[in-house]
Amino acid sequence: MKKEFLRGIKDGIPIFLGYLSVSFGFGILAVGLGLSVMESVGISLTNLTSAGQVAGVGIIAAGGSLIEMALTQLVINIRYSLMGISLSQKLDRNFTVAHRLIASFGITDEIFAVAVAQKEVSPYYMYGLISVSTVGWVSGTFLGAAAGNILPAELSSAMGIVLYGMFLAIFIPAARESKGVFASVLIASGLSMIFKFVLTEVSGGFAVIICAVVSAAVCAVLFPKKDEEEAEE
Amino acid sequence: MSVVIYIAVMAGVTYLIRMIPFTLFRKKIKSPFFKSFLYYIPYAVLSAMTIPAIFYSTGDMTTAAIGTAVAVFLAYLKLPLIVVALAASAAALLTGYII
Incomplete structure (x- = not known):
């Protein structure tokens, strides 16, 4: 239990560093829009998500309605539902309903990415990942909101690449091993470029959903995953 | 309207989106298509989020491209996450000082 928790913390360190820098920017943004430091930190503590918070x-x-707030969060964050289903396939026997209710709070892109790469996921591993990531996200928000330019500009901008570097470290080794993953990476990246440069009216949250669903569906047809492959992993 | 109410709605919707499928989905999926689909989803999501965004992540295309190249190389060698992530950042930082 304790070992699993510590393993989660260790695997969460890149997330911690990435979140620290990204949420620093969020803190500056929120205060700039007129929120207090407490409100900014409160949002990060209760939401733990980047695009939705921005x-x-x-x-x-802008003084928008609560309906608009709810719908916007739904569209931007609906990807977490897919991730939740995907991750539910990897949970070990100790993952009771109570653990699921708690751990679901921490399903973010990055935590999901690290957790789903595991063979099996235990509750305390998730808690390790979630707690170290949350500390990074909340303290980064606080620092950004309270004290704008603490980090030298060169350092904070170089930290902007940390999370993406971590993503590469997850999908490149997998693409090296499996033709299907390689194809899914190519298709999703290609579509993502199209949304970035051509279909710019589609919002970022939607674009990621479309890229991922199309790419995964195409690859599921072209490269169906066989059970014996799974056994080898 | 009080900011606290906004935050409560934001947090509530976001939590439900995460909690409902994760908690209610208890069966092991049997359909080969859906199994394969879910297997590819994380890689598809991550690559869609990374490309092309990584090239804009440092505010300078050159430092980002060098950082990306270093990360791709080290990831190909299957080095641990933290090593790849920090090396990308260090490479971007150094490139920023050189150019």
Whole structure:
């Protein structure tokens, strides 16, 4: 239990570092839009998500309706539902309903990415990942909100690549092993470029959902995963 | 309207989106298509989020491209997450000082 928790913390360190820098930017943004330091930190502590929070403080600042807030969060964050289903396939026997209710709070892109790469996921491993990541996300928000430019500019901008570097470290080794993963990476990246440069009216949250669903569906047809492959992993 | 109410709605919706499928989905999936689909989803999500965003992540295309190249190389060698992530950042930082 304790070992699993510590393993989660260790695997969460890149997330911690990435979150620290990304949420630093969020803190600066939220205060700039008129929120207090406490409110900014409160949002990070209760939401633990980047794109949804940025859209959310925009709605608060503009005095939008609660319906608009709810719908925006739904669209941007619906990907977490897919991730939740995907991750539910990897949970070990100790993952009771109570553990699921708690751990679901921490399903973010990065935590999901690290957890789903495991053979089996235990509750305390998730708690390790979630707690170290949350500390990074909340303290980064606090620092950004309270004290704007603490880090030298070169350092904070170089930290912007940390999370993406971690993503590469997850999908490149997998693409090296499996033709299907290689194809899914190529298709998803290609579609993502199209959304970035051509279909720019589609919002970022939607674009990621479309890229992922299309790519995964195409690859599921072209490269169905066989059970014996799974046994080897 | 009080900011606290906004935050409560934001947090509530976001939690439900995460909690409902994760908690209610208890069966092991049998359909080969859906199994394969879920197997590919994380890689598809991550690559869609990374490309092309990584090239804009440092505010400078050159430092980001060098950082990306270093990360791709080290990831190909299957080095641990933290090593790849920090090396990408260090490479971007150094490139920023050189150029």
